[in-house]
Structures are given as C-alpha cells and as structure tokens.
Amino acid sequence: MTQSGGRMRKSLVLVLLAVAIAAGGDIRSAGLQDPPPNVVIIFTDDQGYGDLGSYGHPTIRTPHLDRMAAEGQRWTSFYVADSVCTPSRAALLTGRLPVRSGMAGDTRRVLFPDSAGGLPASEITIARMLKARGYATTAIGKWHLGHLPQYLPTSHGFDSYYGVPYSNDMDATGTELPAGEPRRRIMNPRIDYWNVPLMRNGDILERPADQTTLTSRYTDEAIAFVKGNAERPFFLYLAHSMPHVPLFRSQEFEGRSARGLYGDVVEELDWHTGRLLDTLRELKLERRTLVVFTSDNGPWAVYDEQGGSAGPLRGAKAGSFEGGMRVPAIFWWPGTIQSAVVTGIGSTLDLLPTIAALAGVDLPPGRNLDGHDLGPVLRGSAPSPRQTMFFYRARALHAVRHGSFKAHFITRPDYGNEPPVEHEPPLLYNLDEDPSEKFNVAGRHPEVVAAIQQIAAEHRKSIEPVPSQLDARIPTGAAR
Known part of the structure; x- marks a missing residue:
C-alpha cells in the first residue's frame, strides 16, 4: 500500500468512527467489526x-495432530x-440428541443404501445456521x-458436497457369499x-470409489475450498471415511507404520491434516x-488389529461404556484458544452452540438443544459448563x-445377540479414579446413585417421541 493510500484508509476509519459515535453507536455499528471466524470440523470414522x-499411542506417529494439540x-x-x-x-450437526430428531432406530442403528429416511428437513444444521x-x-467426505x-x-445448508453418502463397507458386491467371506473381504480388502x-x-462421479485415494482427494477438495473462500467466512465439514473398515491407504503410506495397516491409515490422516493446517497458515x-x-465414535474392535484402540477405556464402538463414546478431541485457533489439556466434560453436541456464539x-x-457454549473454556476464562452426559443406545437411555x-x-455387549441387562441399583463408576469402569462403587455412594436417577428421570420427560428415520426401507425394486 502506498503512503497516500494508507492515509486515505486511516481517514476513512476516523470518519466512520465519528459517524458511529455521533449516532450513539459503537465501532461494530460502523461496519468495522472483525468478520466472524472460519470454522473447520475434521471428523474421522471409528478412530479410538x-x-x-x-493420546498415548506408543507406535502410531501423528506429529501434525500432536502439534495441533x-x-x-x-x-x-x-x-x-x-x-x-x-x-x-446427526447430533454433531444439529446439537440435538438423535432420539429427538428421529435419527435413532429400533430395528436399525444406522442408515443403509436401502434406507428410505434421513435427516429431516425440519432440523437446523450448523451449515444452515451459518x-x-x-x-x-x-x-466433504x-x-x-x-x-x-x-x-x-x-x-x-451446504453449498456443495463431495464424498461418499454412507459407510465405505456398504454396497457390497456379490450375492450369496459363503460363510466367513464378508469378514475375509474386510480383512483383505479390494x-x-x-x-x-x-x-x-x-x-455420481465414480463407482466403485477408489478408496485408496479418498483421504488425499477429500483433503485436496478441502484445500481448494479454503483457497476459494479465503476472503469470506467459511464452514468446512470434512468427514473422513477412514479409519472405518475396509481400510485403504495410498501407495505412499503402505508399510509406513509399526502399527500395520491401521497405523498406515491413521498416519495418512495425520499427514493430510497437516496439509490443511499448513494451507491456513x-x-x-x-x-x-x-x-x-474429533471422531464419530470409538474403535470397531470386532475387527481385531484392523480396529483401533480405546486406550485405557472399557468397551468400543456400538456400546455405552466409555470406549464407545469418549473420543479424542482437539481444538485449535492460534491467538484465541488458550493452550491446555482440558479435563472437563465436552461433547460434539456442544459444537453448534459454541459456533453460534462465535459467529454471532x-x-x-423452537426446539430442545442439548449443547453448551464452550467459548469461555476455549479462551481459558472458565471451566466447562457441561456437567452431565447422556449415553443412548438406539432410543434407550x-x-x-x-x-x-x-x-x-442398562448394559449390553457392543455386538452380538445377547439381550440387554437392566441394573437396579445401577452400576456406578468414578471415572476420575476409574476411567476403565472396573470397580462398581454404587454401594458406597447411594446418594450419588439417587441424584443421577433423578437427573435421568427429569431428562426422560424432555424427550418427545418422533418417528424413526432409520427403520423405513425403500421397497424392493424401487429406484434408489
């Protein structure tokens, strides 16, 4: 900028300030407020x-995410x-428990290629809000x-979409596969x-999708979006397909990790996250x-070494013990976020209200929201406002x-046909002392049990039954 140009801009600022003050307003009323922040959510699949x-893994190398943390x-x-x-x-994008929106089902727990339902038009996503x-x-993803x-x-509410519409293990090819063949394919994918x-x-751009390059192509799309919208506020929802099985990674990452194929996949995710952060810089x-x-749920442990690790936590994907629903979460915003390890409770349910507050x-x-604004925690000025977390499996608390x-x-194995077991009194664990949920202390803390039972009873009153979007199927022979 030339010296005269700088003087002109400074004069304009002073004029706008004078107008604002004369009108009884402030700097923001003169149109000089900072633009709302950009928001990027990176959501991995089945990462423990x-x-x-x-988060303590001894052999998976994640230097870019570790630096971010x-x-x-x-x-x-x-x-x-x-x-x-x-x-x-559904919960992340709406700030609402799935049981409120119909995105929880009794016969099916997720959507499939033959599912007739989906997120109702009445739901307001982060994208529509922004x-x-x-x-x-x-x-993307x-x-x-x-x-x-x-x-x-x-x-x-999204201007554009690039990705896979459901899980990467769906639309399996072949009919009447012999017993054991579906699992063999997962463990030896093509x-x-x-x-x-x-x-x-x-x-549809490609079918079947070349899953070996999905992570890199998703990131290429994300970087192009950021570059194309650098002069305006943007929201990027980057939901990676990996490390959900079947596991695929690019040729460049084959054999890179001591953790094997799963480690290769996570290390590639880390590298591409670094690419995106470098673009922002x-x-x-x-x-x-x-x-x-963050991640959408815990690791899919039934796939042995091709599933991830919940670390010290009990349980895995599909269950209500900690390993199924406690996930890694890193928040990064240089100059605004106070660097720290936060031990307070947070949830993906909190992202919508947090982002709403940041964006103004x-x-x-007209709806029950289940999240809290975490902005003061991010700035280091207050502890987390969340004190309670509800653990649903389908539509049951x-x-x-x-x-x-x-x-x-209620407890139930993550997978299998064993029926649920109801506990009265409920099992009780002190997660600060026992994050692995090994030691039931209900007998020592009847007052805590009673207090949580009352919280659950009050919560159930707030749930209004709605039709499930997950159970209905497209009629056989109808177009999908």
Whole structure:
C-alpha cells in the first residue's frame, strides 16, 4: 500500500468512527467489526480414544495432530452422542440428541443404501445456521445422514458436497457369499468388493470409489475450498471415511507404520491434516479459523488389529461404556484458544452452540438443544459448563454421567445377540479414579446413585417421541 493510500484508509476509519459515535453507536455499528471466524470440523470414522500420539499411542506417529494439540486444547473427557455413525453425525450437526430428531432406530442403528429416511428437513444444521450469516459452506467426505436427494448435504445448508453418502463397507458386491467371506473381504480388502459411489452434489462421479485415494482427494477438495473462500467466512465439514473398515491407504503410506495397516491409515490422516493446517497458515487464516478434530465414535474392535484402540477405556464402538463414546478431541485457533489439556466434560453436541456464539448468530428456535457454549473454556476464562452426559443406545437411555460419576442403568455387549441387562441399583463408576469402569462403587455412594436417577428421570420427560428415520426401507425394486 502506498503512503497516500494508507492515509486515505486511516481517514476513512476516523470518519466512520465519528459517524458511529455521533449516532450513539459503537465501532461494530460502523461496519468495522472483525468478520466472524472460519470454522473447520475434521471428523474421522471409528478412530479410538487411544489412536493418536498425543493420546498415548506408543507406535502410531501423528506429529501434525500432536502439534495441533500442543498449540491448542486437548480434551480428555469429550463425548459423542451415540456410539455408531448415523446418530453421532446427526447430533454433531444439529446439537440435538438423535432420539429427538428421529435419527435413532429400533430395528436399525444406522442408515443403509436401502434406507428410505434421513435427516429431516425440519432440523437446523450448523451449515444452515451459518449460511444465514453469509458463510460459504461445504461438506466433504462421509455423509451417512440419508442418500436420497432430499437428505443430501445440499438440502441441509451446504453449498456443495463431495464424498461418499454412507459407510465405505456398504454396497457390497456379490450375492450369496459363503460363510466367513464378508469378514475375509474386510480383512483383505479390494476396491471392487464394494460398489460405493463417490458423489459431487447429487451426481455420481465414480463407482466403485477408489478408496485408496479418498483421504488425499477429500483433503485436496478441502484445500481448494479454503483457497476459494479465503476472503469470506467459511464452514468446512470434512468427514473422513477412514479409519472405518475396509481400510485403504495410498501407495505412499503402505508399510509406513509399526502399527500395520491401521497405523498406515491413521498416519495418512495425520499427514493430510497437516496439509490443511499448513494451507491456513500460508493464507494467513490461522488466527481467524477455529479447527476441531474429533471422531464419530470409538474403535470397531470386532475387527481385531484392523480396529483401533480405546486406550485405557472399557468397551468400543456400538456400546455405552466409555470406549464407545469418549473420543479424542482437539481444538485449535492460534491467538484465541488458550493452550491446555482440558479435563472437563465436552461433547460434539456442544459444537453448534459454541459456533453460534462465535459467529454471532441466534440458536435455532423452537426446539430442545442439548449443547453448551464452550467459548469461555476455549479462551481459558472458565471451566466447562457441561456437567452431565447422556449415553443412548438406539432410543434407550443406557447410562448417565454427572460430574465424576457414571451410572449404567442398562448394559449390553457392543455386538452380538445377547439381550440387554437392566441394573437396579445401577452400576456406578468414578471415572476420575476409574476411567476403565472396573470397580462398581454404587454401594458406597447411594446418594450419588439417587441424584443421577433423578437427573435421568427429569431428562426422560424432555424427550418427545418422533418417528424413526432409520427403520423405513425403500421397497424392493424401487429406484434408489
């Protein structure tokens, strides 16, 4: 800028300030407020609590995410709202428990290629909320909230979409496979075993998708979006398909990790996360951008070494013990976030109200929201406002955490046909002392049990029954 140009800009600023003050307003009324922050959510699939170096994994190398954690906040008691894909994703984007939106089912726990339902049009997503504030919005990666046109991201506030509409193990090829063959395929994957489509908006670009390059292509799309919207506020929802089985990684990452194939996949995710963060730095956007990295649920432990690790936590994906719903979570925003390890409770349910407050937009009206604004925690000025977390499995409330204690009313193995077991009194664990949920202390703390039972009873009163979107199926022979 020339010297005369700088004087002109300074004079304009002074004039606008004078006008604002004369009108009885402030700087913001003169149009000089800082633009709202950019928001990036990176959501991995089936990545366990213990699968990053910063969360204690001994052999998976994640230097970019570890740096992100060191520069930002690493949360150690951060939860999703369900332990499987579809309801967890619905909760993140709406700030509502899935049982409120119909994104929890009795016969099916997630959506499938033959599912007739999806996220209802009445739900307000983070994208729709921010779009009204002038944000550019995009969804990249796994969607899994309905693959029919009326349920795709472009029907829920996203300007564009690039990705796979459901899990990468769906649309399996072949019929009447012999016993054991589906699992053998998962453990020894080939691209042609699944006819999963790669889509742009409502069009199929590639089928079957080349899953070996999904992580890199998703990141390429994310970087292009950031560069194309560097001059305006943007919301990027980057939901990786990995490390959900079947595991695929690019040729460059084959044999890179001592942890084997699973480690290769996570290390590739880390490297591409580094690419995205470097892009923000290169464009001088890092001080204007909140980046959140987390996972949709715990590891899929039934797939042995091709599933991840919940670290010290009990249980895994699909269950209501800690390993199914406590996930890694890193918040990064240089210059704004106070670097720390946060031991207070947080949840993906809290992202919508937090982002609403940061962007200066009103919360969606006329509905029960289940999140809290974590902004003061991110700035280091207050502890987490969340004291309670509800643990649902489908539409049943299985457990409640309040403060340090967690009560299990119902338990059931993560997978299998064993029926649920009801506990009266409920099992009680002190998660600060016993994060592995090994020692039932209900007999020593009857007052805590009673308090949590009362919290659960009051919560159940707030749940209004709605039809499940997960149970209905497209009639055989109908177009999908």
